Amino acid sequence: MKEKQQDALRMEQDRIFVIMEEIDRKAAKWKANSTEVGSDALQIRKTFWEDVTVNFDEADDVAETFTSIKQQAALLSERERTQSQMVKQLKTLSQLRFSPYFGRVDFKEEGLSQAEKIYIGIASLMDQQEENFLIYDWRAPISGLYYDYSPGHAQYETDTETIQGEMELKRQFVIKAGKIKAMFEAGVTIGDEMLQEVLGNHADNQMKTIVATIQKEQNEIIRNDSSSLVVVQGAAGSGKTSAAMQRVAYLLYKYRKIISSENIMLFSPNPLFNSYVATVLPELGEENMQQATFLEYLLSRFGAEYELEDPFAQMEFLLAAEKDESYQERVEGIRFKASLEFKELLDQYEQKLSRETLVFKSLILKKRTIISKQEIAEFYDSLDKGIAIPNRVQLVKEWLIKELKKKAKAEKSQQWVENEIQFLEKEDYLEAFKQSQKHQAEAEDTFHDYDMEAKWLSELVVKRRFKPLFQAVKKLKFIHYNAIFIDFFKEASVQAEGAPDNWRSICDRTIHTLKAKYISYEDATPFLYLQDLVEGRKSNSSIRHVFIDEAQDYTPFQFAYIKNLFPYSKMTLLGDINQAIYSGPTGAPSIFADAMLDFGEKETYKLTKTYRSTKQIVEFTRQLIEEGNLIDPFHRIGPKPVIVNHADDANHMERTEEIISVLKNNGHKNIAIICKTAAESKEAFESIKKAHAARLIEKGTLTFENGVNVVPSYLAKGIEFDAVIIFDSSSYTRNEERKLFYTACTRAMHELYILSRGELSPLLANVDPQLFQIM
Numbered sequence: 024m025k026e027k028q029q030d031a032l033r034m035e036q037d038r039i040f041v042i043m044e045e046i047d048r049k050a051a052k053w054k055a056n057s058t059e060v061g062s063d064a065l066q067i068r069k070t071f072w073e074d075v076t077v078n079f080d081e082a083d084d085v086a087e088t089f090t091s092i093k094q095q096a097a098l099l100s101e102r103e104r105t106q107s108q109m110v111k112q113l114k115t116l117s118q119l120r121f122s123p124y125f126g127r128v129d130f131k132e133e134g135l136s137q138a139e140k141i142y143i144g145i146a147s148l149m150d151q152q153e154e155n156f157l158i159y160d161w162r163a164p165i166s167g168l169y170y171d172y173s174p175g176h177a178q179y180e181t182d183t184e185t186i187q188g189e190m191e192l193k194r195q196f197v198i199k200a201g202k203i204k205a206m207f208e209a210g211v212t213i214g215d216e217m218l219q220e221v222l223g224n225h226a227d228n229q230m231k232t233i234v235a236t237i238q239k240e241q242n243e244i245i246r247n248d249s250s251s252l253v254v255v256q257g258a259a260g261s262g263k264t265s266a267a268m269q270r271v272a273y274l275l276y277k278y279r280k281i282i283s284s285e286n287i288m289l290f291s292p293n294p295l296f297n298s299y300v301a302t303v304l305p306e307l308g309e310e311n312m313q314q315a316t317f318l319e320y321l322l323s324r325f326g327a328e329y330e331l332e333d334p335f336a337q338m339e340f341l342l343a344a345e346k347d348e349s350y351q352e353r354v355e356g357i358r359f360k361a362s363l364e365f366k367e368l369l370d371q372y373e374q375k376l377s378r379e380t381l382v383f384k385s386l387i388l389k390k391r392t393i394i395s396k397q398e399i400a401e402f403y404d405s406l407d408k409g410i411a412i413p414n415r416v417q418l419v420k421e422w423l424i425k426e427l428k429k430k431a432k433a434e435k436s437q438q439w440v441e442n443e444i445q446f447l448e449k450e451d452y453l454e455a456f457k458q459s460q461k462h463q464a465e466a467e468d469t470f471h472d473y474d475m476e477a478k479w480l481s482e483l484v485v486k487r488r489f490k491p492l493f494q495a496v497k498k499l500k501f502i503h504y505n506a507i508f509i510d511f512f513k514e515a516s517v518q519a520e521g522a523p524d525n526w527r528s529i530c531d532r533t534i535h536t537l538k539a540k541y542i543s544y545e546d547a548t549p550f551l552y553l554q555d556l557v558e559g560r561k562s563n564s565s566i567r568h569v570f571i572d573e574a575q576d577y578t579p580f581q582f583a584y585i586k587n588l589f590p591y592s593k594m595t596l597l598g599d600i601n602q603a604i605y606s607g608p609t610g611a612p613s614i615f616a617d618a619m620l621d622f623g624e625k626e627t628y629k630l631t632k633t634y635r636s637t638k639q640i641v642e643f644t645r646q647l648i649e650e651g652n653l654i655d656p657f658h659r660i661g662p663k664p665v666i667v668n669h670a671d672d673a674n675h676m677e678r679t680e681e682i683i684s685v686l687k688n689n690g691h692k693n694i695a696i697i698c699k700t701a702a703e704s705k706e707a708f709e710s711i712k713k714a715h716a717a718r719l720i721e722k723g724t725l726t727f728e729n730g731v732n733v734v735p736s737y738l739a740k741g742i743e744f745d746a747v748i749i750f751d752s753s754s755y756t757r758n759e760e761r762k763l764f765y766t767a768c769t770r771a772m773h774e775l776y777i778l779s780r781g782e783l784s785p786l787l788a789n790v791d792p793q794l795f796q797i798m
């Protein structure tokens with residue numbers, strides 16, 4: 024048996040050498056081509072103007088010149104595109120040279136006498152004659168066999184038919200620098216050995232691709248290309264983010280003729296997460312999709328006029344301001360403002376707005392009202408009420424631009440203009456002189472040079488002063504959204520169906536903050552929604568697929584808003600209701616708990632098998648949540664979580680430092696000290712850094728590095744560490760914090776320590792004592 028395996032290994036290694044030769048041959052050829060295309064492009068750039076006919080004498084000549092320039096530019100951009108395509112292909116070749124493939128299946132198609140050997144890697148490679156595949160791209164239809172079946176009957180779908188047959192062999196490889204490091208023959212338990220190998224590795228500050236070990240249920244999610252909405256509810260560590268990333272790569276491959284990375288958008292929870300996942304697609308030879316946090320979108324819309332609270336500040340309030348007298352009321356406000364009932368109130372308010380007037384802002388120039396808000400309102404009110412609000416707003420805009428032009432003309436003779444002329448720059452005077460010379464030469468005018476110059480200079484002054492006004496009008500800044508939103512809360516305070524009992528007081532408080540131009544996070548999306556009702560819906564037609572990771576933290580209101588923003592997009596939502604850290608403390612609805620996700624064709628997947636943590640950690644953490652018994656740990660063995668049981672504060676820091684040393688000695692490179700809040704993190708960091716080189720993660724932190732990281736609980740979501748130390752379990756006391764505590768504990772891959780400065784968290788009370796060690 025052993026000998027047979029040795030032979031197989033030798034044979035496979037020999038094949039790799041042959042493949043590497045082919046890669047080298049192709050690389051040399053492509054490199055030569057790429058250099059040629061590159062020098063072509065350079066040449067075109069150098070001689071661009073020599074090769075076009077430039078003649079502006081007659082109208083026909085101008086048209087010809089224009090066509091000629093266009094042709095030359097098209098030629099240049101085609102060459103440049105080809106060159107960058109070649110560079111990309113060369114990069115993929117070098118990735119293949121390092122590790123040509125990770126899987127092989129021998130598949131005998133029904134009706135054929137011989138099995139085909141199908142090798143699967145991150146990209147396809149053809150033989151020298153360009154006839155046969157030496158390597159199949161993992162996203163090709165036939166590669167589905169590798170993920171979905173073990174030896175025996177198997178089938179795969181092409182665009183037109185289902186191909187049936189027999190899988191005779193399934194092999195997995197770990198190949199590095201062209202050498203086979205490990206080879207597994209898959210039996211009934213598909214890929215377990217290979218998974219063991221992969222999952223046993225240390226954590227990294229960058230997520231890795233999982234193409235070699237994608238599991239069947241993940242593969243279904245990755246390859247679903249028919250549903251408008253894919254919803255994945257998956258336990259912590261079940262591979263939701265991984266599935267999302269490979270799904271992006273799959274869509275980019277399958278629809279490469281119609282979509283590219285610019286047409287895919289990922290909403291992620293924070294900037295740290297953005298950088299954590301940033302290397303997955305490049306590793307697969309693809310470019311990263313567009314990535315943003317929802318907060319970034321909000322900030323881009325609000326501009327500098329308002330102070331916008333971010334979700335992390337809101338979270339800090341929810342976790343740390345429990346004793347604040349406004350706490351309960353705000354929590355209830357957050358809950359209601361997250362709902363579709365609240366959105367309905369805004370829709371009703373739109374009806375009222377369409378019958379009544381809007382609130383406007385006067386256009387002010389140098390502290391003088393140029394066009395008053397009353398004049399704007401009068402014009403607006405004179406318009407037919409049957410016209411939709413956004414269209415009326417457009418008419419006001421056009422009217423204002425005309426009025427501003429008239430005002431600007433009239434303004435030129437004002438004394439202030441003359442005064443400002445004196446303060447113009449030397450260049451402006453020079454330009455005025457040139458203009459007047461030009462005018463003199465062109466027209467037999469009776470104007471004195473001096474008059475011409477003065478006229479030009481006063482025009483310049485007025486133009487400069489009016490420019491911001493024109494810009495403001497174009498951006499519809501003459502609408503007083505804040506006042507309209509305040510008016511909405513005044514109206515809504517008396518007639519809110521489904522609102523909490525203290526709704527009136529919530530509205531008063533909201534009005535108070537809005538008057539100070541402060542937008543609480545829970546008010547931000549409703550504010551923009553109202554703004555869009557007035558201005559017309561903003562929608563993005565270039566995005567064809569939106570991914571929302573950690574989707575459990577989006578409210579139904581936010582989701583409805585995002586859906587409106589991307590009306591032509593398919594959507595993939597990935598989340599875990601047990602990690603709903605925002606709706607935990609507020610009880611606000613989450614799109615994952617709601618039945619509101621009715622969307623054309625929706626497909627829901629549940630992932631219950633988890634891969635991140637050892638069996639011992641999962642058995643422990645799943646007892647922290649309801650229905651945790653449904654979570655199925657991957658069989659990877661490690662030490663039981665440790666609860667450090669001491670109810671006094673005195674040696675807490677010392678113990679933390681000792682444990683960090685133990686974890687370092689155990690070979691862990693990536694250790695997180697997870698604290699509940701930013702303030703606790705700061706405090707922990709200040710102490711720890713005296714004994715260990717450590718890094719503090721804050722809401723603006725863009726990357727995290729291997730080493731000791733001190734991180735607030737809500738920023739750790741989505742990422743993972745070799746070992747986690749929960750800094751102080753005693754700070755998680757309320758049931759509302761259960762999901763946050765669970766999220767923090769599930770970040771650990773290999774070891775989990777729970778420390779407490781006071782009493783052990785009551786959230787641990789029901790955990791089976793067999794599942795942890797006490798220290």
Ligand SMILES: Nc1ncnc2c1ncn2[C@@H]1O[C@H](COP(=O)(O)OP(=O)(O)OP(=O)(O)O)[C@@H](O)[C@H]1O
Binds near residue numbers: 233236599769
């Ligand atoms: N099929 C797989 N093969 C290898 N590793 C996998 C596989 N699926 C998941 N993993 C690994 O499990 C870990 C968790 O995956 P991922 O972060 O995608 O899970 P998640 O469901 O998004 O987790 P969470 O909700 O806790 O943030 C990662 O290290 C990932 O590489």
